[in-house]
Every structure is written in structure tokens, then in C-alpha cells.
Amino acid sequence: MLVCDSTRHASDLLASMLRMAGFRQITVAENVSAFTEQIGHGSFGLAFLGDHPEALNGAALVRGIRTTEAQKGRYTPIVMMFSDATQRSIVLARDAGVTDFIRKPVSPAILAVRVEQVLSRPRPVVTSPTYFGPDRRRRDATFKGDNRRGS
Known part of the structure; x- marks a missing residue:
């Protein structure tokens, strides 16, 4: 796990909650630059990024x-943590390639649920000229209608 929040205290608190959930290999990045450098190594199963001034x-x-x-870390699932999540900020983050979201303050129960969701149900990576990241669709929508594309 890689953790980077707006303050060292917030990052340490999140790392502590992850340890309580049973995770042992947790790296706390001091700032956004360190986060970017660390995730670039591509050795993390999950990263948490808080909103930073x-x-x-x-x-x-x-x-x-x-x-x-x-x-190397472009495939790492990234969970964004928002202090003041608006629909606009969530849509922007989703369209940038964020895997999932958590609204602050984070509780251990919510954190455990979100980690379980992200790790147990990984979404396929989508590559297009304008987007690279996890599939933004969260549910399997079955098409109803005529197959006009052929077989």
C-alpha cells in the first residue's frame, strides 16, 4: 500500500487503520512529489491519495x-480521498483514471469495505486515445434491443 494525504498526521492515521485491517507493507509518502516517485516504481497493490493544497x-x-x-505504476489502483467531495470533483477524478473514492473523515469500517471492493473486483484497464485507466462502468448493463452490428 502507498499512502499520501494532506498532512503527515493524516497519512499516519490512514496507515494505522490499514495495519489494523491486516496490511503490513505500507509506505507513507511525505508529499505529492514523493507519491509520484514511489508509485512510479510500480510495486504497490493499492495507493491512497488525499486532496492536497x-x-x-x-x-x-x-x-x-x-x-x-x-x-510502471500506471496500472496501480488509486483511491482518492476527498475532504469536500463535489459531483464535479468526483467526475474529474473518475475521468482522470481514479479507481475509487472515499469521503473524509475515513472510518476503519469504510476503509476496509473500499479496500475489499477494489482488490477483490479489479476492473479491466481501458486504453483509448483520450483515456487510460480502470473501466469507469461500475455495473454490468445488459443491452436490450436488436443487435445491429452483426454477429
Whole structure:
């Protein structure tokens, strides 16, 4: 696990909750630059990124990680944590390639549920000219109608 929140205290608290949930290998990044460097190694099963005053746009940070082909961590699931989540900020983060979201303050129960969801049901990676990241669809929508594309 890789953890980076807006303050060291918040990051340490999240790391402590992850340890209580049974995870032992947790790296706390001091800041956004350290997060970007650490995730670039591509050795994490899951990363948590909080909203940071120093990162003007967390979505832009995630988009940069996802779209850089040399970035080993571009496939790492990233859970974004929001202090003030608005529909607009969630849509921007989702469209940048964030895997999932948590609204702060984070409780151990919510954290455990979110980790279980992300790790037990990984979504396929989608690559297109304008997007790289986890499939944004969260449910399997069965098409009803005529198959006009042929067999």
C-alpha cells in the first residue's frame, strides 16, 4: 500500500487503520512529489491519495500517472480521498483514471469495505486515445434491443 494525504498526521492515521485491517507493507509518502516517485516504481497493490493544497488538481496528478507509458505504476489502483467531495470533483477524478473514492473523515469500517471492493473486483484497464485507466462502468448493463452490428 502507498499512502499520501494532506498532512503527515493524516497519512499516519490512514496507515494505522490499514495495519489494523491486516496490511503490513505500507509506505507513507511525505508529499505529492514523493507519491509520484514511489508509485512510479510500480510495486504497490493499492495507493491512497488525499486532496492536497500543494497539488492544485489531484485529477491532473492521476491523469499524469495514468498516461505516462514509462510509468510502471500506471496500472496501480488509486483511491482518492476527498475532504469536500463535489459531483464535479468526483467526475474529474473518475475521468482522470481514479479507481475509487472515499469521503473524509475515513472510518476503519469504510476503509476496509473500499479496500475489499477494489482488490477483490479489479476492473479491466481501458486504453483509448483520450483515456487510460480502470473501466469507469461500475455495473454490468445488459443491452436490450436488436443487435445491429452483426454477429
